[in-house]
Amino acid sequence: MQKKSSPREAYGRVLAELGASCPELVVLDADLSPSTKTNEFAKCYPERFFDMGIAEQNMMGTAAGFALAGKIPCASTFAVFATGRAYDQVRNAIAYPGLNVKIIATHAGVSVGEDGASHQTIEDISLMRTLPNMTVIVPADAVETAQAVTAAVKMKGPVYIRLGRPAFPEILDQDYQFKIGKAVPLRHGSDAVIFSAGIMVSRALEAASLLAAEGIEIAVVNVSTIKPLDEETIIQMARKTRAVVTAEEHSIYGGLGSAVAEVLCENYPVPLERVGVMDRFGESGTPEQLLEVCGLTAKNIVAAVGRVIERSQT
Amino acid sequence: MAEADKQEIRDLEAKAQLIRRDIIEMLTEAGSGHPGGSLSSVEIVTALFFHVLRLQPEDPEWSERDRFILSKGHAAPLLYAALAERGFFPREELLTLRKLGTRLQGHPAKGQLPGVEASTGSLGQGLSMGLGTALAAKLDQRDYRVYVLLGDGECEEGQVWEAAMAAAHYKSDNLTAVLDYNGLQIDGAIDEVMSPLPFPEKWQAFGWAVRQVDGHDIPELIDAFNWAAGVKSQPAMIIAKTVKGKGVSFMEDVAGWHGNAPDAKQAAQALDEIGIIDV
Ligand SMILES: Cc1ncc(C[n+]2csc(CCOP(=O)(O)OP(=O)(O)O)c2C)c(N)n1
Ligand SMILES: [Mg+2]
Numbered sequence: 089m090q091k092k093s094s095p096r097e098a099y100g101r102v103l104a105e106l107g108a109s110c111p112e113l114v115v116l117d118a119d120l121s122p123s124t125k126t127n128e129f130a131k132c133y134p135e136r137f138f139d140m141g142i143a144e145q146n147m148m149g150t151a152a153g154f155a156l157a158g159k160i161p162c163a164s165t166f167a168v169f170a171t172g173r174a175y176d177q178v179r180n181a182i183a184y185p186g187l188n189v190k191i192i193a194t195h196a197g198v199s200v201g202e203d204g205a206s207h208q209t210i211e212d213i214s215l216m217r218t219l220p221n222m223t224v225i226v227p228a229d230a231v232e233t234a235q236a237v238t239a240a241v242k243m244k245g246p247v248y249i250r251l252g253r254p255a256f257p258e259i260l261d262q263d264y265q266f267k268i269g270k271a272v273p274l275r276h277g278s279d280a281v282i283f284s285a286g287i288m289v290s291r292a293l294e295a296a297s298l299l300a301a302e303g304i305e306i307a308v309v310n311v312s313t314i315k316p317l318d319e320e321t322i323i324q325m326a327r328k329t330r331a332v333v334t335a336e337e338h339s340i341y342g343g344l345g346s347a348v349a350e351v352l353c354e355n356y357p358v359p360l361e362r363v364g365v366m367d368r369f370g371e372s373g374t375p376e377q378l379l380e381v382c383g384l385t386a387k388n389i390v391a392a393v394g395r396v397i398e399r400s401q402t
Numbered sequence: 403m404a405e406a407d408k409q410e411i412r413d414l415e416a417k418a419q420l421i422r423r424d425i426i427e428m429l430t431e432a433g434s435g436h437p438g439g440s441l442s443s444v445e446i447v448t449a450l451f452f453h454v455l456r457l458q459p460e461d462p463e464w465s466e467r468d469r470f471i472l473s474k475g476h477a478a479p480l481l482y483a484a485l486a487e488r489g490f491f492p493r494e495e496l497l498t499l500r501k502l503g504t505r506l507q508g509h510p511a512k513g514q515l516p517g518v519e520a521s522t523g524s525l526g527q528g529l530s531m532g533l534g535t536a537l538a539a540k541l542d543q544r545d546y547r548v549y550v551l552l553g554d555g556e557c558e559e560g561q562v563w564e565a566a567m568a569a570a571h572y573k574s575d576n577l578t579a580v581l582d583y584n585g586l587q588i589d590g591a592i593d594e595v596m597s598p599l600p601f602p603e604k605w606q607a608f609g610w611a612v613r614q615v616d617g618h619d620i621p622e623l624i625d626a627f628n629w630a631a632g633v634k635s636q637p638a639m640i641i642a643k644t645v646k647g648k649g650v651s652f653m654e655d656v657a658g659w660h661g662n663a664p665d666a667k668q669a670a671q672a673l674d675e676i677g678i679i680d681v
Contacts, residue, residue, distance in 0.1 A: 119555060119588045119595060139589050141558035141596020142525050173524065202434045202500040204508035206475065206523030373502030381502065 090290070092255035096194050098230035099251060100125025102237045103162065107133045110241060114154050116163040118144045124164040124194045144169045148177035148191075155187035160241055163189060167196035167250055168209035171216055182246050183219040190240050191216075194251045197337035198365065198382050199287060199375035201253065208370035208378075214342025216248040217315050223247040223268060224315040226336075226344075228289035229256045232312055235266035243268060250286065252337070254375045257290040260310075271318035273325070277305030280331035280393050280400075283322065285311050285344050288335040288363070288384065295389035306393055314344055319351045326352055331400040332360045333392045337384055340364035359399035361392040406453060406624050414620045416679040417487060418448040422649050423676055424483035424496055430669040432500040435508070438659045439553060440480040442584040442617070442644040449623040450549060451484040459489040462516035468546050469535050471520045473528020474553035474582065475509040476661070481518070482506050490517035526559025528552065529579060533569045536577040536637075547631065550579045555587030557598040563608065569637040570609025577637040578630040579610075582617065584646035586657045601641050610639045617642025649676050 106113055107129055119142045121127040130137035140147040144165055151161040163170070170193035171178065182189045193212070200208045216224045223245060227233040233251060240247040259274070266272075274289070275296050284292040292308045299306055307325055311318065326332050332352065334345035345362030352358060365382045379385060406414070421444055429435045447470075451457070455468040472481045479499060486493045491505070498504040505515040509523025520531045532550035539546055556562060569577055581601060589595045598604070605612045611633045615622045623642065630638035646660070647653030650672040653664075664672055 117589075119558075121589050123588075139595050141598075142555050142587065143558045143560060143596065145560060169524065202432065202508045204500075204523070205511065206509040206521065371502070372500045372504060372506075372508045377502045 090257040092257050093230040094255045095227060095230045095233040095251045096125045096253070098233040099192060099194070099237055100128035102234040104128040104132045106238065106241055107136065110160065112158065112160045113241065114138065114159045114161050116140055116147050116151055116161055118142060118147045118165040118169065120165050123166070126164050144174040145177050148174040149181050151189045152177070152181035152187050155189050161189050162192050162241070164192050164194065166207060167193035167212045168207055171212040171248070172209060175215060179219055183221050186221040186245055188244055188246070190247045190249070192237065192249045192251065195253045196250045197252055197287070198370040198378040199252050199254050199337060200370070201375040201378060202372050204372040205369040210337070210339045210365045210370065211342065212250060213314055213336070213338050213344065214346070217342065217347065221246055222315065223313070224250070225268070225313055226250045226285040227312055228286060228310050229259050231258065231260040231262065231264055232266050235264070236312065239266060239268050252287055256287050259290050259293060266312065269313050269316045269318055271309050271311045271313070271321040273307055273309050273321070275308040277307040278329055279304045279306050280333060280397055281307040281309060281325040281329040282333045282335055282389060282393070283309050283311045283344065283348050284335040285314065287337050291384070291386045292335050292389055294386035295393065298386060298390050299393060304393070304397070311344060314347060317347050317351060319355070322348055322351050323356050326356050326358050330358045331396040332358055333363060333389060333396055334360070335363040335389050337379070338364055340366060359396050361396045363388050363392050406621065410453070411621055412679070414448055414452055417452055418444050418620070419676055419679050421448060421480065421483045421487060423673055424486070425479045426650070426664065426669050426672045426676070428479045428483065428496050428499045429663040430666065431497045432663060434663050435479055435500060436476040436661050437653055437664065438586065438646040438656070439474055439582065439584065440477045441648045441650065441653065442646045443477055443480055443551060443582045444648065445618045445620050445623060446551060446580050446582065446642055447480050447484050449620050449627065451488050453624055454627045455549070456546065457488065459517070462490060466544060466546055469519050469532070469548045471528045471532045471548070471550045472510055472522055473550050474525065474556055475522030478506070478508065478510050481510060482515070485515070485517040491515065525553065525556045526561040529562055529565035529569070532577055532579070533565050533574060536569070536574045537572060539576055548577050550577070552579055552581045554581060554583045554585065554592050554598065555595070557581065557601070558596050566605065566608040566610065573635045574637045575634050578627070578640065579637065580640045580642055582644050583641050584644045586646045586655070586660065588657065588660050590657050605639045609636060611636045612639045612641060614641045614643065617644035618648060651675055
């Protein structure tokens with residue numbers, strides 16, 4: 089069994105650390121601090137922690153105000169509420185003026201599990217990605233989460249970081265170097281390439297191992313920055329393999345799969361298969377069951393690779 | 403709506419205990435979910451489903467039925483227990499809560515389970531849905547009534563007050579809201595996290611007729627529902643003072659029991675404490 093650790097907990101830890109080196113950092117939450125893990129920061133820096141109550145729209149507007157006054161606000165809640173409930177505030181108060189607000193949301197995707205569809209956003213990447221000025225990051229594990237949060241706080245401008253609820257397999261070493269806007273190949277191969285993000289990166293690596301046992305060598309790329317997208321790496325890998333699969337815990341509409349399709353259609357059209365949630369809402373179940381029901385397993389990726397290689401050969 | 407005699411009150415109290423047991427059993431089997439806010443609203447929902455609401459469980463979409471919308475959707479176990487006890491679906495199904503393929507979704511999902519009137523779970527939206535339904539009733543000249551159950555933390559959502567303003571503006575006297583005033587939300591006491599208080603003055607200022615009751619006292623609740631049905635040209639708000647986790651000593655008034663299921667041992671103690679009333 090692969091070791092797992094929680095991206096949310098990594099977020100809580102690094103936020104509390106950043107509190108010391110970054111006096112301008114303020115943290116806002118909407119009555120979910122034990123879940124988002126901002127309670128770590130709240131314990132260390134109570135005067136810079138603002139619980140805004142169950143009022144996400146006001147939280148985003150207030151974060152914008154903090155940024156206007158030179159602070160670096162991190163606003164956290166569940167991803168469905170951060171991007172859905174408060175969409176207009178994020179759009180008009182934060183993204184439009186390009187304010188320095190970090191939206192760090194947890195419980196994205198169907199791996200929320202038992203709470204059901206009302207709490208499982210599979211549209212958030214799409215919503216955030218279409219906003220000008222917004223940087224969108226989907227870390228693959230706890231190690232990358234810590235680095236991404238630090239990088240987001242250090243850069244200027246609005247950032248959306250999407251975290252999940254469950255512990256993710258640990259796939260990146262401590263010496264991994266996250267850089268905003270850089271897609272990172274984690275495994276090499278020339279038969280096909282998988283562009284993946286979030287929890288699906290570990291599954292893409294698993295799929296690659298399964299395929300290697302059959303003599304098929306595929307590359308796996310961690311596209312943790314969805315925006316700005318590393319078009320160069322994407323085109324280059326597509327050129328090399330001529331068969332592309334995307335894998336994400338998000339709707340096949342509007343997320344990583346769409347973003348990769350946009351780049352490749354215009355620059356280097358090759359067969360592409362998208363692994364993601366088909367046009368449906370989530371439901372209640374365990375995280376593992378839902379990932380399976382929604383077609384988000386290593387086996388689904390293997391099947392997509394099979395299809396895309398066949399298409400690229402005909 | 404009739405007055406309730408002594409025997410009926412005893413029956414309702416017994417029903418409430420049964421529903422409390424259902425909630426504990428469902429959450430324990432599910433291994434996740436929200437006990438605190440389910441238990442605090444038990445008497446409110448029992449009074450509604452077994453005395454107040456005009457319903458036909460065998461015809462759940464009956465056009466003349468009263469509507470109940472659980473705006474604080476995380477109390478879904480309570481709603482499901484009440485629906486099952488009222489005959490909307492078999493009680494055995496209660497133990498499928500939150501499991502893959504169930505009609506008993508983690509938060510109420512309209513269209514899956516008979517008796518569920520609205521999809522809720524994203525807090526702050528139920529009163530608006532209730533208002534729309536109440537306005538439609540007037541348009542259609544139907545005399546059904548609409549009831550919405552709100553959490554006190556939920557009242558921090560701006561949309562609640564947008565709906566409050568609109569309901570008064572449209573003189574929606576067929577709309578009754580109940581506020582489960584248990585004083586707690588996830589991060590702690592509501593007046594420490596983000597105070598929505600004082601409730602009576604705020605709702606009055608927004609144009610509502612307001613009454614305050616003990617939310618665990620069934621006769622008082624029934625009395626208040628009778629009062630609300632008689633209010634003219636204004637929506638009515640019943641502020642029900644409750645105890646979060648009511649009926650289970652170690653859960654009572656503890657914020658940490660908002661969203662955690664009891665384990666088997668805790669469940670046994672909880673069921674023991676709830677007991678059964680002989681009628
Ligand atoms: C829009 C929205 N924000 C946040 C949540 C997460 N959440 C679920 S329950 C809850 C606290 C609710 O407190 P309250 O309304 O007082 O309910 P009760 O005490 O009756 O359980 C929160 C913040 C949510 N479900 N919806
Ligand atoms: Mg409460």
